[in-house]
Amino acid sequence: MPWPEGEGGYLIQMLFKEPVAMPDKEKMTAAMEKHIGAVKCFCYDKKTAGFAALEHIAEFKDGKAPVQLMVMGCSKFKGKGFDTFLMSQMWDCQEDRERIFRECRYQVVAADMLAAALPALERANLDADFLEALAELYPTCEAFYFQNCGKLFLAEDVRSHQIEGPDRFIRFGVNVRFFNTKGTEDMLIDTLGMGTLFLPDLQYHFHGMDPNWVVNHAYNAASYILANDNPIQDGETVDGIVNGKMSREIQWKCRYEEALVQPARGVLDIHMGEFAAGQRQESTCN
Template identity: 65%
Template sequence: MDQQEQVFEQDFKKEARPGGPFLMQLLFREPAQLPDKERMCSVMTRRLGPVECFWHDEKGAGFAAQNYHSQFKDGAVPPQLMITSCSSFCGADFDAFQKSQMWDCMEDRDRIFAECQYQVIATDLLAAGLSAKERAQMDMDFMEALVELYPACEAVYFQASGKLFPIARIRGHQIPSEARFVYFAVNARFFHIQGTGDMLVDTVGMGTLFLPDVQYHFHGMDPNWVVNHAYHMASYLLDNDNPIQDGDTIDGMKDGKMNRAIQWECRYEEALVQPVREVIDVCMGPYASGNRGQGEEV
């Protein structure tokens, strides 16, 4: 991870909405045709189990994922997976702040944004009633179906997290099924705090599953270690449906590795960096900034 020297102003106008739609933008150099209904049903069924196609025309397609059932007041309903027809895409709409955190695509980012002028948007609906694990699995299976259905896709942008992946990174991945959501759809960001030696690492993307993001305000530790800890923490929250209570402790790090002998305290706080949302703030003991640390360095 290269440290960025750009200076950004805070903008807390946009508030993250927990449980909002999971939205992917598939990017293309040339206009992409919607696959025929039979082809789409075949691929979607193989990836997600039985589906019902309730919409397929020049404007897009919609499928009910029948293996999943969201629980609402009026009963259980299958979530819907929606795919739009091809539309224009403008990479210039992404600002420097957004681009600075696209760690998985730094070398290809500008080329992708310059060459890709078309997009297909895909999202889930009526999925809020699924458990976090179920929704994560469904959305990642949906992603796998999409990149198979659209062989000309150049990259995928995950809107909730701001992650951009070249298509080869998705098609060639060896990520275990249960780890895909955190890998593809959760972003661990890194910032220097201007005028100080402090750093900040946080995640974005967990709110889609009604789970909290995590945040670290610190100094004196390799930020790559902290990013790894953030991803481990995000996976733990997803795997265990967030058992963390205010004031609980978690395993800290020593020499870049998790260490049970070191305990870091967790507090629910407002995020220090946009978007506005509640996060689990991890106090890193002697490495914590903001006069929160205790004890001696280990």
């Protein structure tokens, strides 16, 4: 049940080898309260469980309502729709991704609703709290797939992380992707998933630099944008990279452009100075 990015829910698919029952209503409520705060279960049966997050209020023109957290009953998972393009960017589960899609035949889907009306930082923390509640409620879950960004994780990696605050959303809800440009030495790195929070994804088109340095820069920049509600304006600069580390000595100019790689969306393109590639960036960012 895909939603358009930035317009619908933050979608979490939990994958299982065997069918799993909906946890007891009381158990689900207790786990939600433990991780999220005050909740009210407004629907519960074998097919659907819904919880109102009473401390997270979405405001609309015609009124206010608490964000809803929905958990669907177990259904069959056929593993379709995961083509070579999507699987090539599942960096966190490279050794296990084919096995997971082969062995996991069942899924439980969870999503937030009405959360698009929340401030980005509040939604990021709520979605991360929701994920931790789900990881506790479904101990037989084999893997988590995050449809908004295309990341796949072994369940044990979700349960054992030591990240705090909104960077949890960056870890699981934002994917830094890597592409080689065929026939050249040019590379492209972008992020996918920031649009869920109505924040810009990032894009780097470059050559001559270790791509791992750029991946780290992208995660740091995404974290900064989320923590500060996107303070970067068109034409402003961000710290560049010197010897693998972000440095104020180098400033890279930013422009809002259309993404070079699907899906179609606006991105914050970071022009990497002497390492920049592509006439498109050079003509718009000089």
